[in-house]
Amino acid sequence: MKNGCIYCGVTEDLSKSDIIPDALTNAKMINPNVCRIKHNNDFSDMFEAEVIQKLALITNELDIKSSKGKNYASYESIITVGDTDYNAKITSETELFGGKKKMRSVDGKYLLGPIDEIKKIKAANDTNVSEIDVNQMEIEKRVPLDLSVFFSMAMYRMVAKIGFEWYCAKNKVMSKIDDFTPIIDFITRSNGGKVVSIVSNPEIYALFNNMVNYGSHALLSYVSKDNSVNVIINLFGIAIYNVRVCDKPLDGCKYNVLFQELTLDAKHICFSDTDIENLQEHFINSFEPTNIGDGLTAMIPKDMTDKTLKYKLMYVTNYELFFEKLNLIDEPTQEVITLILNNIQSLLQESAITIRGLKRFVKEHWKHFEQGIRLNPKGTNKKSIFMFYMLFIIGQSNGKIKNIHDLYTVIKDKFSSDTINISDEMSNKLHEEMLSNESHSELMTKGAKIIESWSFE
Template identity: 40%
Template sequence: MSKKQCIYCGTTERLTESDIIPDALTNARIINDCVCQDLHNSKMTEKFESIIAKRLAFMTNELDIKSSKSKSYANYSASIEIEGNKYEAKKLKGNDDFLKKGKVLWNKEHTQAFGDIDTIRAIAKSNGINESKVRMINSNDIEFIKTLKIDLEVFFSVEMYRQIAKIAFEWYCAQNKVSRKYEDFNEIINYIVDGVGENIVSIVSDIDINNTFNEYCNSGSHCLVGYVSNEGDVNVFVDMFGIIVYNVKICNNILDFCPNNCLLQKLNLDTTRQSFRLHDYNDLPIDMISTFSAIDDRFPQPIINGVKVYVPTMSKDVSGHIFFMKLLRSLSNGFLKECYYTEKIGNTLINNIEELLQGSVVHRKALKRFVTEKINFSKGIALSSTGTDKKSIFIYYLLFILGKQNPDKMNKEILEKIIFDNFGNYQMIITDKLCEEIKDTILKDDNYRSIIIIGSKKVLDWQ
């Protein structure tokens, strides 16, 4: 067997594991181990990966995605509205960073400041301002409205296009166990490495395809789909965070050394994933049928007129197969895609980002972060009856129910049961009315503080 080569340059020296999707952008790591360290892995980090990670910090921080190489979440900027006054917050890492002692927020004109009382008094004194101008408020009794500064241009930047091309190429090679450099990939390699080439990456503007992805993908998840177009070239769809779908042309035709061209992998925020790797579209129904081979022996197998009846069950989730078949209908008719920004794509992207960031994707990592940043085990918890931060109130409610149930061991199934039992669905919209209802439920219990502490400890112990 020949030695592995770098799929970009063919060297056999210093091959390393390349994160196909930078781990600063995902909680579910996938790798390609045929990329050289010096010429390509490190260089691509410098050329575009670190740039993209920094510009998407406003999103990854909100989605509780943190690089394994960092001790903290990526920092971002936001506007904080307090009692009608807007302040500029820079380099935020935690949700309540601006409330930390010594942290000061200034309004845009730099005429008004917000911070802990001792720091504000010191600022007033140093500027010759009478202390009567300093007003003390209880942070538990006021609402903080945070507005993120969304960097829309990053999704249409050359750096993003090269990043998307790298993701698609390394993933396609990993799915086909490609372990050397091939000239058939020169076009996409030149684009990734040197930024040379045109029409390698485009944005899918087709409504049907975008809707199909939205139906299948969870909020904040990434989804990769390998397919062959009507023209015979090999492509990969890359759905980033469930908000924008790119199309990447891998090569001009099906290659003998790449037998798998019906591919799917979905990577969720909670690190779970779903995937299949098939030769072509004809294998989809065959693979689905094979899932019904399992026999469910949990229930009695009744005898009807002397014939034993078995209960077949699916041995794996086939939602990905169904999703792919829906995509095929759109692909067979051709679909709309653009290489550059259009107003239609921009408006759709803004709506998708707002919908994603206004929601709350609950998983182990997100809950642990919330408890670490929000729960003060020594000073206790004080919820404001006037607070309207829907995300926080929703998670406080989950901790409250968890504390009441006080299970011996916390796991994903318990969390899902709590959500389903209390809301009747795994996806819901936290309206103003629902927010008030669950907040009232918490505050009506005189022991809510200690109950939330119990729930918080269960989350911290969750392995």
């Protein structure tokens, strides 16, 4: 029997569907049983493109680049130079005052760009063109973030598609099954009843944030107290959704206990089992009693390289939460909005101190390092100031900071915390510390060269 599309059953022109859209992850995950045009390509126009565009800042900051393009996602921003606001669509802050890029003010009265490019404009003359030094002016970047995307029908259809295609792929579903009709109707026509809900229990958010890696996607399937099969989708560690895949476990779908994490560095961590009882048994059997002396016995993993054990422990010990305490809601509450906003802020701040983020920052600013960095005395971009400060302390360390782990140790000691809130006050102090050192430019360049030599781990 030929394989068919899991949405409509046709057996011709099947394609490999990216379960999570390619532009939202560095880790590829495929379902090979989706017809190419109607139920693969068309989903992009139906709902995926809208979500991808509205999450451009997130994917850009997380160093996620679609395999279909060479550039990072561009996002809308408002750049304040002096007392004037300018509109800019950028992929990197280095685009703002380099190359030939021009920005028009929000009120439409002014144009800002390289003086040579401005003078090429036909209407430009000495009376309406003036030269400014942006290195001596206060510059601020603001990025409007539309939180409504997390509660939009486009997002709900996309996470339903992710949950459905993932569950089918893990269970080797080879064609359309009628029991999936409600979720198929929801994905393809935005109807079919209640399929996607928002998880509102703060305990679940804390559980995932403590368990999975920064910026990861995580998917988890379970059978609920009403016997329905569901998939929890933790998107970037920002928002968590519950997708009702079908009303009951199906004979042809063996695995209803599933977990998978997709990290920013494209690693997959996953396990599968038939039900919670078997998972508990298999987890216990993963350990063996070992005599550790003084009459004491400890349970030691049989396979010390098994990276799934902590995730299985999380699943087993928190099953009651998934089973009946997700606190599912249809519309966002202020509590959930606050949770998501705090997660975004934490994620964007954490992106400053990853090896991917540091290497990208060095690469994008390399031309300026070669020419000699000049810090803007009036600069207010907190993240840029913090990134320059990382280079500054690496350059100051005289070779003692040899890798990202050494940097984490120094940061933890310096800021007396595992987490860092880059507040206005902290940013000002770091800025002043760098400017007060006459060799700050040389030290940052030295730090940049050290980071350039680091390897991804």
